[in-house]
Amino acid sequence: MHCRDAAGLFDVSHMGQLRLHGANAAKAIEALVPVDIIDLPAGKQRYAFFTNEEGGISDDLMVTNFGDHLFVVVNAACKDQDIAHIQANLPEDVTMELIDDRALLALQGPKAAEVLARLNPAVSDMVFMDATKLELCGVECYVSRSGYTGEDGYEISVPADTADAFARELLAYAEVEWIGLGARDSLRLECGLCLYGHDLDPTTTPVEASLLWGISKCRRADGERAGGFPGADLILEQIKTKDVARKRVGLLGHSKAPVREGSKLFDANDKEVGIVTSGTFGPSKGMPVAMAYVQTALAVIGTELFAEVRGKKLPMTVEKMPFVPQRYYRG
Template structure:
């Protein structure tokens, strides 16, 4: 199998660090290191963790109409995205379903877009098919992507490049780190303060070794990345989001820019706008994404069916973890809309046992993004 999988520029470093490598989105990726998933999770919450996320797709969109062209594919304001700022977005289909979620940064002369690894080829094809001829799409193949996350991330990175300490959440910059030109955003997928760093492939190992030489920094694998993002209420595409799920069902109204759902010509300018805007107006959806906290110590994982007190099936768990920082089992799920209110008790079928869970507000652990 390994011969059929791609390897990131940091593959050899992961192996040397004792990583357990697994297939993920067409790549051989580190799921954990000798520290173990739980300790990696807690280390990221307490200090700083380094993640290889080079399997993600990195793209450049160029041309004076690039922002307007991309905005026509997402229910998010791209035209007015300030220079050196980044925004969360998602592609929608004609039924209002989510095709992928992504990050868009405005670097002034181009848009820098990061898409999910599993959707990379589909997203590129979607863009190629829908962007006008005066917008150029460049698939970046020669850069790796690192994420430095945790409360000590800013202190560590600012020792190598002091200017990054002045960045706020969702700021972006092109800076030199240890003499290497990097595209940096102050963002991440853990709920912690931190940075994502696009670095040339031939310099990725050098930068990674520099970062992990700091005692605050440990390598962190996909296992802890998943539990960290879930505790902080962040969706995973293909699990908590998919093409049959609208942003309204997914409780992602906050991510739809206000000027894309108010009166005006830009409102209907994205696929599925009629479906999504009607759902926003009427609040008429059959299911909603919610957070669930277990009343027992047993983790409730993806795929567990959910029931009401009368044993009627009312939903399904899409992500679940033991909650190392939360100190209790936490899950994301879709439940019938009338049972989505905070405090509602539902029951998860775990190996034939109905375990009680309570609908609670997400994030389960406070997000600690640096906003100044």
């Protein structure tokens, strides 16, 4: 609630940070994702996901073009496999540099811009998905106006040996409090953001996951750079035919009891029709929120389903996500 009302500071240094150097770096990464990386402007960041030959998602990531190199952030749980995957697919003229001397902090919430501008007013000129290098507390930081809470805010890569002092500088402001990763999980869920390993996995395609917005138009069947990524034929066919057996949906509970990951879902005839992949009580929403995969015919706003919780069938309704409005600053 503090993050929604003011500003929260998150330590996400467990994420993997990489640099890719070379004129063909963007082309190399684009061959692994269904996203436009070649035309990513300098000073911009983009969400992407690795696909496999079966069309599944093997991880999601953030890619930033800093002009002289690409800066890539990958998930902690998949860090080693992602690094190996990228390295195995790089041409000889592209090099990968592992960054192990930087921490990663996220300052999120409606007061985040006001607070960070006290350290450098230039951050106020940034809009959602802008990224730049600038000085904060006397050291060079990589700053993007992005985050994983649905709120306005920044993700800041800071030299590890100055991270403690930098964090304390931010925490000295009345608006800022440390926020834990459990709260980060409920924040991202309320705002409809997927968590890899839960809502996304190697057996789930972007079409099933309702991530069509994450597939750039130029990479689709009628685009000038169509396909060319692992599993492209299957994914592009699913986009064309809309023929998938299941879809990711949002669910709102009718009681106060949270519905957790792994809960089975049933229709009105007591037939099992899906499973919850993320679920909690939404502090901002004031009711249980969940993501789930259900049979495509039931992935319709307003459909009533029943979640099995400790032997009881609790009613839930398919609802549009995000459950709480996203408040990214777009200028």
